[in-house]
Amino acid sequence: MKTSVFLLFCLSLSCTKVQEPLDVQGHRGARGLMPENSIPAFMKALEEGVTTLELDVVITKDKQVVVSHDPYMLSGICSKPNGEPVTKEEEQELNIYQMDYAEVVGYDCGSRGNARFPEQEKTETVKPLLADLISLVEDHLKENNLPKVGYNIEIKSVESEYNVSQPEVDEFSKLVLAIIRERLTNDRFTIQSFDFNVLKHLHKSNPNVRLVALVENDKGVNANLEALGFTPEVYSPYYVLLVKKDIDLIHEKGMKVIPWTVNDRKDMERLVVDGVDGVITDYPNLAKGLKK
Structure with missing residues (x-):
């Protein structure tokens, strides 16, 4: 009788x-x-109801943490201070790691749009500081009585680029964490990277930071975890490489699985049915109404 009552209570x-x-x-x-x-x-992402803002960071010559996917000015989207488009030949010369932030903000990387994303609204904009981004977002959430969001921050690191277009792992990590920790508690952010050297360093030096392993190879979950040497909080592969058995395996190992970059509603729905914990998308408007 007691067992039955307990089961009913549990249910x-x-x-x-x-x-x-x-x-x-x-x-x-x-x-x-x-x-x-x-x-x-x-x-715009907040307007569309995202739960997490995914972004990338690079470092300037004067050690500022800038929100940018690339450590240089892309010819496809950026214009010089005089309004002329950056040429392909000029990209590598416009190395943000060799530029002070005062120079970086002279480049407009929004007015020309992006040929890969025809729906993208053309608007004049510059690469913001990470500190300014977080402050603006947090103020917006507070002023509009909106729920908190997470920040999934990618340290854009490539081993061959150490001391070329970026600092080495230790300095890079310290600069980024210094900005984040002044503004966010540990439960509000994750650090992700394709560079496993970054993740290994942070796992050892800052074990309380939640880490995300970005993966774009087809070696498999076990091989990638062996290369990493520990189990991160999140495993984040290119969505095309992901099948249900991988999702099940990732969960068995105690990780969440959040694939990138899913830009088709049907693909999102399939992945949700298969059990993913989230999706990274260029079109958060397409993810509305998705539920696990």
Whole structure:
């Protein structure tokens, strides 16, 4: 009798684990709708109801943390201070790691739009400081009585670029974490990277930071985890490489799985049915109504 009563009690109050909502992450803010990694893109993402802002950071010559996917000015989207488009030949010369931030903000990376994303609204915008982005977002949430969002921050790092277009891992990580920790608690952010050296360093030096392994190879979950040497909080592969058995394996190993970059509603729905914990998308407007 006591066992039956206990079971009924469990069923009524749910003894099972409470399911977390799907984590919809706006890739570079909302790159499909507004210029990537810009203040307008992040505000648009919030308008579309994302739960997490996904973004990238690089470092300037004067050690400022800038929100940018690339460590140089892209010819496809950026214009010089005189209004002329950056040429392909000039890209590598316009190395942000060799520029002070005062110079970086002279470049408009939004007015020309992006040929890959025809729906993107053309608007003049510059690469913002990470500190300014977080402050603006937090003020916006507070002023509009909106729920808190997460920040999934990618340290854009490539081993061959150490001391060329970026600092080495230790300095890079310290600069980024110094900005974040002044403004966010540990539960509000994750650090992601394709560079496993970054993740290994942070796992050892800052074990309380939640880490995300970005993956774009087809080596498989076990091989990538062996190369990493530990189990991160999140495994984030290119969505095309992901099948249900991988999702199940990732969960068995105690990780969440959040694939990138999913820009088709049907693909989103399939992945949700297969059990992903979230999706990273350029079009957060397409993810509305998705539920685990």
